[in-house]
Amino acid sequence: MTTTSAPTEPPVQRPVRRIGDRVFSGGARIAGILILIVLAGVGAFLVVESLPAITASPEDVPGEGGLAAYIAPLIFGTLLSALIALLVATPLAVAIALFITFYAPRRIAQPLGYVVDLLAAIPSIVYGFWGIAWLAPQMVPFYEWLEENLGFIPLFAGPVSTTGRTMLTAGLVLAIMILPIISALAREVFGQTPALHREAALALGATRWEMIRMAVLPYGRSGVIGGAMLGLGRALGETMAIALVLSVSGGITFNLISSGNPSTIAANIALEFPESSGLDVNTLIASGLALFLITLLVNTLARWIVNRRADFSGAN
Amino acid sequence: MSQTTAAPPDAPAPTGIPRAGRLPRWAPYACFAAGAGAAVLLGLLTSLNPATFVIYTVVLGTIALYVASRRVEGSRRAIDRLVTCLVVSAFGIAMVPLISLVIEVLSQGLERLDGEFFSSSLVGVVGEGGGAYHALMGTLIVTGLTTLISVPIGLMTAIYLVEYGTGRLKRSITFMVDVMTGIPSIVAGLFAYALFASFLGPGIRLGIVGAVALSVLMIPVVVRSAEEVLKLVPNELREASYALGVPKWRTIVKVVIPTAIAGLGTGITLAIARVVGETAPLLVTVGITNATNFDPFDGRMATLPVYAYYQLTQPGVPPQFAIDRAWTAALLLIILVMGLNLVARLISRFFAPKTGR
Secondary structure, eight states, X not given: OOOOOOOSOOSSOOOOOOHHHHHHHHHHHHHHHHHHHHHHHHHHHHHHHHHHHHHSOTTTSTTSSOHHXXXXXXXXXXXXXXXXXXXXXXXXXXXXHHIIIIISOHHHHHHHXXXXXXXXXXOHHHHHHHIIIIIHXXXXXXXXXXXXXXXXXXXGOOOOOSSOOSHHXXXXXXXXXXXHHHHHHHHHHHHTSOHHHHHHHHHTTOOHHHHIIIIIHHHXXXXXXHHHHHHHHHHHXXXXXXXXHOOBOSSOOOOSSSSOBOOOHHHHHHXXXXXXXXXXXXXXXXXXXXXXXXHHHHHHHHHHHHHHSXXXXXXX | OOSXXXXXXXXXXXXXXXXXXXXXXXXXXXXXXXXXXXXXXXXXXXXXXXXXXXXHHHHHHHHHHHHHHHHHHOHHHHHHHHHHHHHHHHHHHHHHXXXXXXXXXXXXXXXXXXXXXXXXXXXXXXXSOOOOHHHHHHHHHHHHHHHHHHHHHHHHHHHIIIIIOOXXXXXXXXXXXXXXXXXXXXXXXXXHHHHHHHHHOSSOOOHHHHHHHHHHHHHHHHHHHHHHHHHHSOHHHHHHHHHTTOOHHXXXXXXXXXXXXXXXXXXXHHHHHHHHTOOHHHHHHTOOOSSOOOOTTSSOOOOHHHXXXXXXXXXXXXXXXXXXXXXXXXXXXXXXXXXXXXXXXXXXXXXXXXXXX
């Protein structure tokens, strides 16, 4: 911290502080502090508005089982769909990043990256439209096959939803949505791998894959984790695609291909909020607070993982 | 090829380069052609449709190439080829949703992409006709407000983090920006609603509330991208500027930002593209209306994504007309977003720092 609190001239000869400098650095600092205020405000206002639901008697809360019973299946659905998405998307995203950085011909690599970025740009509601109209019907035969051949696993126990609007479909839509986020960050760090490391590996006779495994992946690991963190954050809070695609009924179940699925917190808010009033609104805000805390926890955890690795970008 | 092809070339391989055989250049193509042939045979046994044909071809071709390579070139090169196949097919898999999505939206949305869609609202429309003029205007107004709020705050924060920030404040801001990046869009909407509802009473629906909600989402994106770009400006440039006696703020304005301007413009445009299609926060803060409303401080506004959502989920009595409108709105959203992305690319190409003047 600069010692501006002392009114007297500091003994050390300090550089001239111009008025422009002061205004500029002050403005920059205020902007930064504003972010802290906003974030504190998010927490504070969510808590204030959800207090009535937290203190209400269990009978008044929708579902009549109390707030915890109302939110628990939603939390489960949120985590389950995000987990599916992360499991599907991360390996795929790393492969795509590798393809664009190292495998694709130089000339078309950049346009290909642009195409993958477009996947991130498509609004979530359009994914919802597409999920209902295209993906869900396409998945039904696959789900039938799963039930027939892998039905002994509880995940695929069935009975198969005839519309295909299942938890697995929702997870896949989420996976596609977070894919470009993870791959964009992975691509960035892979591209930053020092050329000397790569060339040294190749000069020692490594094949391309060995070069990637020895030089690129260790260098880019924290970037991949960072990307997965961003992706998980988006998957947890993704609203419209789930609200449209997932057919909601029933509570906690691990059955991924039936029509009875738990909703997610975000989708539930989107579906219920416009028609709600009174205590229902407070209940929904309380569930939003729970979602906020979950994403906070996930982000903090992921951030800690990233920090535990060595520093993460080559630029400083 | 004259060397021993049977002996595995790796093992310890202490000296010299292991001399293994090499598959000819056409080998991968041959393997995948064989895979395609086998796929047809397999398809005849079970059921042949384009999707299974492609899947069988890729899987069988990959296996064939791996086996051939392992026999001729040894396990290391075989794994290399296997990974190549996997990586390329991963990219192919990622393209399936993109292409099918674009085709689906085009085929369903083009029908109503006409003059009436851009010129009329939904006032008094039952069934056929009607448009999204009001929603388009609402989206432009709310997004414009969001940009006005977010860009100055985001840019200044990034400058603070890169150029000025030290110690705990910098660390906590960086951390908070990270946390803010992870705020789900619906939570941002709830926050804006709770904020305004605390002062103006419950049930509030205003355009400005939506803009605040979207700003919560947009600011961290701007900060993150601007920070990355500013960090890439070489320190030598700053030091050269200081050495010439230029004050810090002028260095930032005249050296750092012009160097990074392409990246900044790209980042901001992409941030706008990210929020322009946000539905959930607007659903809970701005609501929906059938009439045109230009005033973000008075009453509900229609926005394109929310319009699309309601037209699809609550289509009314003859549902097909509203569903057509919903798809056209979705198509319009995609066009908007892709246009913004294109602009971002053009900015990064047009304003990229020149190497010499």
